[in-house]
Amino acid sequence: MSENMINVPTMAELAAKGVTPEILFWVGCAGSFDERAKSITAAFVKILNKLSVNFAVLGTEESCTGEPAKRAGNEFLFQVQAVSNIEVLNAYGIKKIVTACPHCFNTIKNEYPELGGNYEVLHHSEFLQQLINEGKIKLQGGGEFKGKKITYHDSCYLGRSNNIYEAPRKVLEILDAELVEMKRSRTKGLCCGAGGAQMFKEPEPGFKDINIERTEEAIETGAKVIAAACPFCMTMLSDGVKNKEKESEIKVYDIAELIAKYEGL
Amino acid sequence: MEFLPQVIFLILLSVSGFFITKSILRIRRNILLGRDINLYDRPSERLKMTALVALGQKKMFKRPLPAILHLFVYVGFIIINIEVLEIIIDGLLGTHRIFAPVFGGLYPSLINIFEFLAISVLVSCAIFLVRRNIIKVKRFDGEEMKRWPKLDANLILSIEIFLMICFLSMNTSDGILQTRGSEHYIATGEFFFTSFLKPLFNGIDNSGLIFIERFGWWAHIIGILAFAMYVFTDSKHLHIFISFPNTYFSKLDPAGKLSNMPEVTKEVKLMLNLPVDAGNDNSAPGRFGAKDVQDLTWKNLMEAYSCTECGRCTSQCPANLTGKKLSPRKIMMDTRDRLEEVGRNIETKGKDHQDGKSLLGDYITVEEIMACTTCNACVEACPVNIDPVSIILQLRRYKIMEESQAPASWNGMFSNIENNFAPWKFSPSDRLNWVQKLNQ
Numbered sequence: 251m252s253e254n255m256i257n258v259p260t261m262a263e264l265a266a267k268g269v270t271p272e273i274l275f276w277v278g279c280a281g282s283f284d285e286r287a288k289s290i291t292a293a294f295v296k297i298l299n300k301l302s303v304n305f306a307v308l309g310t311e312e313s314c315t316g317e318p319a320k321r322a323g324n325e326f327l328f329q330v331q332a333v334s335n336i337e338v339l340n341a342y343g344i345k346k347i348v349t350a351c352p353h354c355f356n357t358i359k360n361e362y363p364e365l366g367g368n369y370e371v372l373h374h375s376e377f378l379q380q381l382i383n384e385g386k387i388k389l390q391g392g393g394e395f396k397g398k399k400i401t402y403h404d405s406c407y408l409g410r411s412n413n414i415y416e417a418p419r420k421v422l423e424i425l426d427a428e429l430v431e432m433k434r435s436r437t438k439g440l441c442c443g444a445g446g447a448q449m450f451k452e453p454e455p456g457f458k459d460i461n462i463e464r465t466e467e468a469i470e471t472g473a474k475v476i477a478a479a480c481p482f483c484m485t486m487l488s489d490g491v492k493n494k495e496k497e498s499e500i501k502v503y504d505i506a507e508l509i510a511k512y513e514g515l
Numbered sequence: 516m517e518f519l520p521q522v523i524f525l526i527l528l529s530v531s532g533f534f535i536t537k538s539i540l541r542i543r544r545n546i547l548l549g550r551d552i553n554l555y556d557r558p559s560e561r562l563k564m565t566a567l568v569a570l571g572q573k574k575m576f577k578r579p580l581p582a583i584l585h586l587f588v589y590v591g592f593i594i595i596n597i598e599v600l601e602i603i604i605d606g607l608l609g610t611h612r613i614f615a616p617v618f619g620g621l622y623p624s625l626i627n628i629f630e631f632l633a634i635s636v637l638v639s640c641a642i643f644l645v646r647r648n649i650i651k652v653k654r655f656d657g658e659e660m661k662r663w664p665k666l667d668a669n670l671i672l673s674i675e676i677f678l679m680i681c682f683l684s685m686n687t688s689d690g691i692l693q694t695r696g697s698e699h700y701i702a703t704g705e706f707f708f709t710s711f712l713k714p715l716f717n718g719i720d721n722s723g724l725i726f727i728e729r730f731g732w733w734a735h736i737i738g739i740l741a742f743a744m745y746v747f748t749d750s751k752h753l754h755i756f757i758s759f760p761n762t763y764f765s766k767l768d769p770a771g772k773l774s775n776m777p778e779v780t781k782e783v784k785l786m787l788n789l790p791v792d793a794g795n796d797n798s799a800p801g802r803f804g805a806k807d808v809q810d811l812t813w814k815n816l817m818e819a820y821s822c823t824e825c826g827r828c829t830s831q832c833p834a835n836l837t838g839k840k841l842s843p844r845k846i847m848m849d850t851r852d853r854l855e856e857v858g859r860n861i862e863t864k865g866k867d868h869q870d871g872k873s874l875l876g877d878y879i880t881v882e883e884i885m886a887c888t889t890c891n892a893c894v895e896a897c898p899v900n901i902d903p904v905s906i907i908l909q910l911r912r913y914k915i916m917e918e919s920q921a922p923a924s925w926n927g928m929f930s931n932i933e934n935n936f937a938p939w940k941f942s943p944s945d946r947l948n949w950v951q952k953l954n955q
Contacts, residue, residue, distance in 0.1 A: 283939055327929055410891040
């Protein structure tokens, strides 16, 4: 292994050495398996690594939070997943969890406590904002996004679900870009169409797919970068941009990817 | 004969009081058909919520124009009740404007405030009628807004306009009679707003004016009593009362937190060989999820009665906006309609009567509940904190857990989670393979 190789410690490895990391990075299923979302995971880990954040992942011990099962109405399967995950998390004595997936974030933060899982849970937008506030990520001036139009798409599970509207925007401010809002944003932000387990089935009959409606709104802003903060929104918006045959001019990036690019990682 | 008007008044008051009480008991009984849920915690937070959302109309102001017009009607309704109090006392005692000597010189100012509000209410309601019937604002339209709901809305607005016209013509003729020194019409000082209407009535002789004044007085109070009975019968206008308890019992947790099912936890823990809390052994859960209104919580049912069918929810719903059948407003209206039907069955056919119908299936279709993205746009939009997602989720739970009828691709997702610990069919041992992306 070369010196530049980034090491991703697992909880099991650290526990064997008797070490407890400061935070657990909960990667999530999309971040682990989805080709596009894996790049978000990599970008976030590069940031953690550069800033020497003391973290670990669960690796193969991580399992679906059960979120899509719960929203589909399968509470039984959800609780099997939740209770098993809580057993693992509690066994490692986890205190603080950071995740790049708003769905995992919402479930672990809001739905695990009643099943015995109590942790401090942060979405990566909040965590990145903290790093900026602490001066660990700095506005350097310049950079490839300087002055460019970026529009941020609110994830429902960050925004309306958990009132996180400002953190991702604050993170984007560091890019020194021109942030433009879509017609419907913040509390009125339009869903990408993936939530409530819609990601895992065909939509009901209608005259349009929700992600197309949202993508059209994003394109209307004239932004060449659509910033997302959720792997499911990422899929829906990327598909939307492809559907509109705009993929060569408009890119969809996660906020962690934008910061990683900005930091030259 | 002298006391005849007072006797008639007392009878009217008692009859309407009787019917209103009966209706309140009916609504209370229906709401309590729902499952129990404890929402009595955090009283100070709840009071604050009621003060901001119900009393303070905070969420109405997301749309400023209707908010201001609605505020006029709302404040008008509350303040003009002082006038109604005077009318009721006058009606029972056979007096005329009994507050006039009490308030003395301030009385005309008081009436001026009422008159200003009456005109504001009249104008606002007229604009509302125009928005509904001429401009045809889109959110007032929709599959669920045909027939009764449409008529209900127009009736409410028309009745309010009628009541205000009665009130204003009563004051106008009273004002003229005062200046003419008519016997019963004690001089109170001029009423500012209706003084402008005097030229309309000046040509009428005293007996004609007395007729208009008395007609206005009786029509106003009978109208109010009839309207009050109407509100409690089967009208969206019930929101003027029930939105207060409804906001008090709001969900205080983050919107994204969906309800837990403790009855499932025990089985899950037994299955996973984990210790089960011995304390909460309320075994044999009735039914997983909701098929009919009785399976929902009483809060869901209270929300159904709080809905004023404004359509802000549906106008924000991503599924509805893209042509899917789901309309959060319809979910609430269907819940209410079905609850009223179950209530009527109890009254006419006995407590245990089964009519073979249910909320899911006969009112709300599976196609509707499957289209929800749980994005909470409807919850955010609702001016009285109604949560349609809660009902949709409980109906889904019934469909999935009791009937095992999920769309095929959801069944695939379930089995992937069960077997591969991810909603997609990847090998769990590949979970850390993303690390390769790091060093590419």
